[in-house]
Amino acid sequence: MCSLRAIAGFVIVGGISLSAVRESAPNARPQDSTATSTNLADAEKVRAEIRAVENVVPKIPDRGAALFLLARQYAHLGELQKALALLKECMALDAGFDPEPSESPSLRPLESNHEFREMLEEAHGRYPLVHKARVAFTVPANDLFPEGLAVDSEKQLFYMGSMHRRKIVRFALNGNVSDFVKQGLYDLMPVGGVHVDPMDHSVWASTDAGEKHRPELLHFDAQGKLLERHASPGKMPYDLNDLVLRGSREIFTTDTEGHHVYRFDRALHTFTDMKLYRPVFYPNGITLSGDGNVLFVADMLGVIRVDLLNNESEDVDPGAHDTLSGIDGLYWNKGELLGVQYGTGAYRVMRWQLSPDGRKVTATETLEYRTDLVSNPTTGAILGDNFYFIGNTGIYNLSDDQIVDRAKLESVHIAVVSVKNGIGYQNQPK
Numbered sequence: 001m002c003s004l005r006a007i008a009g010f011v012i013v014g015g016i017s018l019s020a021v022r023e024s025a026p027n028a029r030p031q032d033s034t035a036t037s038t039n040l041a042d043a044e045k046v047r048a049e050i051r052a053v054e055n056v057v058p059k060i061p062d063r064g065a066a067l068f069l070l071a072r073q074y075a076h077l078g079e080l081q082k083a084l085a086l087l088k089e090c091m092a093l094d095a096g097f098d099p100e101p102s103e104s105p106s107l108r109p110l111e112s113n114h115e116f117r118e119m120l121e122e123a124h125g126r127y128p129l130v131h132k133a134r135v136a137f138t139v140p141a142n143d144l145f146p147e148g149l150a151v152d153s154e155k156q157l158f159y160m161g162s163m164h165r166r167k168i169v170r171f172a173l174n175g176n177v178s179d180f181v182k183q184g185l186y187d188l189m190p191v192g193g194v195h196v197d198p199m200d201h202s203v204w205a206s207t208d209a210g211e212k213h214r215p216e217l218l219h220f221d222a223q224g225k226l227l228e229r230h231a232s233p234g235k236m237p238y239d240l241n242d243l244v245l246r247g248s249r250e251i252f253t254t255d256t257e258g259h260h261v262y263r264f265d266r267a268l269h270t271f272t273d274m275k276l277y278r279p280v281f282y283p284n285g286i287t288l289s290g291d292g293n294v295l296f297v298a299d300m301l302g303v304i305r306v307d308l309l310n311n312e313s314e315d316v317d318p319g320a321h322d323t324l325s326g327i328d329g330l331y332w333n334k335g336e337l338l339g340v341q342y343g344t345g346a347y348r349v350m351r352w353q354l355s356p357d358g359r360k361v362t363a364t365e366t367l368e369y370r371t372d373l374v375s376n377p378t379t380g381a382i383l384g385d386n387f388y389f390i391g392n393t394g395i396y397n398l399s400d401d402q403i404v405d406r407a408k409l410e411s412v413h414i415a416v417v418s419v420k421n422g423i424g425y426q427n428q429p430k
Contacts, residue, residue: 046073049281053301056278061317062302064095065325065343069281069300071099076106083107084116091119095323098123098345130369133349136388136416137173142409144169145398148194148242149329149390149414151381152201158381158414159203160390161191164398168194168205168224180224189214190401193242193253193379202227206240206253211401215240217253217264233271234258242329242379244286244295246308252295254283261286261297276304276313285330285339285379294358298327300343305358317360324352324361329379329389333419338387340377347374349389353423365423373415385420 050073057066067090075083087107090097099120101108110116139146145164151157159180160169166188170180180203181188189210196203201222209215213236219228232240238258245251251264252274261274261283276297285298295306296316303324306313318324326343327350337352346369353363368374373391380389391413397404 043077046077049073052279053281056301059278060301060315062315062323062325064090064093064097064323065301067093068097068099068325068343068345072104072106075109078109080109080113084110084113087116087119091123094126094321095318096127096321096344096348097323097325098127100124100346103342103345103347127346127369129371130348130366131371131373133368133371133373133389133391133415133417135373135391135413136386137171137175137414139169139171139177139412139414141165141169141177142394142411143403144412145395146390146393146412147190147192147378147395148205149379149381149388150194150196150203151383151388152196152198153383154198155201156383158388159194159196160412161194161205163190163192163208163395164401164403166190166210168203168220170224181220181226182224186218186226186229188218189216192240195243195245197245197248199248204243204245204251206243208239208241209236209257215255217243217251228269230264230269230271232258233262233273234260241284242286244288246288246292246295252286252288252297254286254297256282256284259283274306275311276306278304278315280304282326285327287330287332287337289332289358290334296330296332296337296358298324298330298339300326303327303330303337314359316354316358318352319361322352322361322364328377331380331382331387333382333387336419336423338380338382338419340380340389346370347377349374349377349380349387349417351387351419351423363423367417367419368415373413377415382419385418386416387419388414388416391415 067086071083071086099107144162146160147163148161150159158171165183167183168181171177189207193206203220205218207216215232217230234255238255241254241256243253253262262271264271281300283297283299287296293308297304303316305316327339327341329340331338339350341348341350348369349367351365352361355362375392376395378390378393397408
């Protein structure tokens with residue numbers, strides 16, 4: 001989910017001055033990411049990350065993801081010609097990237113460049129609006145600034161974490177909304193990922209560091225009573241973002257700002273930093289295959305596939321003219337990956353059919369793109385043959401946990417799109 005405090009401006013996911021990758025993410029609202037705001041310490045961090053990304057490029061199949069990230073990083077440093085050259089190379093791959101400055105603030109200094117404007121116009125023409133979802137439900141509260149969404153399939157109840165109110169809301173599609181964990185009850189930090197344990201209907205959640213620098217993994221019973229809380233082993237800057245449960249023994253969670261993926265042992269209450277074949281850059285969405293033996297971790301450079309039986313890892317190959325860059329909510333569904341994607345510049349909801357071994361994308365479908373239903377979306381949940389997702393988090397309107405413009409507050413829309421049929425069929429949500 002997002003916690004993306006820095007995957008955008010430079011990277012607004014929360015890490016390195018995260019002001020250059022996604023420009024807007026929970027807790028780090030849009031900010032000016034031009035060279036004029038880049039101090040020496042920030043510049044050193046960005047250059048260190050550039051070196052790390054450039055070292056990884058030969059290893060990964062998703063070249064466009066690296067080029068787009070690097071372009072925004074160089075633009076953040078004020079090296080505009082280098083940024084423009086990288087963007088040209090990226091856009092030539094026709095992989096779905098959109099250098100729209102409103103979505104990637106670090107690219108704003110390029111707006112006066114005619115080559116950039118032509119590139120932007122071409123992208124808008126090449127990747128038109130896609131509208132397949134509809135609003136399924138509206139949560140009336142307008143100041144939640146939600147991040148994580150989960151569903152109890154058996155009870156058909158949804159759970160949604162609030163970054164601003166630091167609570168968890170529960171709702172049903174019939175209109176009933178209530179607080180599952182009330183604000184202020186357990187001194188929670190901003191709530192990010194949420195996940196329901198189908199065995200006992202209990203709820204796990206992860207939090208950002210907040211002003212107390214205390215990211216945690218939390219466990220609540222089915223009535224919302226706190227059962228466990230476990231502090232992240234990381235050091236600032238760090239957080240716990242999204243999570244996924246593997247049976248009754250393990251939980252896997254992403255530390256977006258600290259660039260870690262952890263395995264949490266539920267019996268021993270210990271976190272283990274997973275050793276993957278390459279460094280991760282702002283890891284975010286995370287999910288498991290249907291049999292629970294393969295872990296998929298999304299970061300800015302794609303999706304890493306981890307075989308949990310032998311701990312071998314590799315990037316999923318997106319194939320030509322496609323990318324798996326920067327996915328917030330990531331979900332397994334019958335041999336497919338569903339995702340709320342921000343790494344391409346403009347938000348979009350996607351589905352990717354995988355090969356039987358999960359190593360390669362074989363088909364892709366855009367489910368929602370360039371509409372009001374993808375206004376800073378973050379995560380989703382699968383219920384039956386439908387994919388529900390938060391369409392408008394409003395996170396751009398929150399800075400340092402303060403509302404920027406109260407006139408722009410709006411109720412939270414939960415959108416839905418059918419994924420019943422295979423890619424290419426016309427699905428209609430019920």
